[in-house]
Amino acid sequence: MSKLLITALLVLLVTACANAPSVQFYVLEPLSQIAPITVLDTRQHTIGIGPISVPALLERKQIITRHAGNAVEIAEFQQWASPLQDNLLQALTRNISSLQPNDIVRAYPWSVHGTVDLQIVVDIIRFDTTPGKSANLEANWTIKNENTHEILKAGHSVINHSLSDSSYSGAVLALSKVLGEFSQELSLALLNVEMSN
Structure with a gap:
């Protein structure tokens, strides 16, 4: 193979790499402006968040969007900065901490820090967006x-x-907001549990 051909191939390879789209990474943000839940019971509880399970479809770094006809899009260049399961756990823990300022909130596993009084187990069924339509969260949970x-x-x-x-940054922001609303539902459920025990 001549030096000229090798040089031409190298130039083509470098040009192709330079034109390849770069990967964008995203994280779920805990809500910065979230009002604490008013608690009449002043006793401090230790609350453990997790484990959180996600469906196999979401156990990947690429962001998933849904389309008509039961189609899904797996975005190769739009990815979560960390495993979604870990990202959900971190954001949910921080949200619950803000909503329950009188309590100590720990993420699973908490054995290094001792025991907890209450544990919230979450099974995520759906956590995605339909571009131009909605951001969606569906989950089962137990306290x-x-x-x-x-x-x-x-x-x-x-x-x-x-x-x-319909941008990916807009979708991630919307997913952070629905996770914040889910956090508020869990916080209200904790309030009812604590008041009755």
Whole structure:
């Protein structure tokens, strides 16, 4: 192979790499302006968040969007900066901490920090966007007494918000907001559990 051909191939390779789209990374943000839940019970509780499970479709770094006809799009160049399961756990823990300022909130696993009084287990069923339509969250959850393993409360949450911004940054922002609303539902459920125990 001549030097001229090798040089031409190298130039083509460098040009192709330079023109390849770069990967954009995203994180879920906890809500910065979130009002604490008013609690009449002044006792401090230790609340454990997790584990959180996600469906196999979401166990990937690429961001998933849904389209008509049961089609999904896996965005190769639009990715979560960390595994979605970890990102959800971190944001949810920070949201609950803001909503429950009198309590100590720890993310799963918390064994290094001791035990917790209450545990919130979350099973995410759906966490995606439909471009130009909605941001969607669906989840089953339980609140357990960590000492007795008794289920104190269980629920099923479905949250959908309209989505006008079809960009990926707009989609991630909308998903952060629906996660914030889900956090508020869990915080209210904790309040009812604590008031009755």
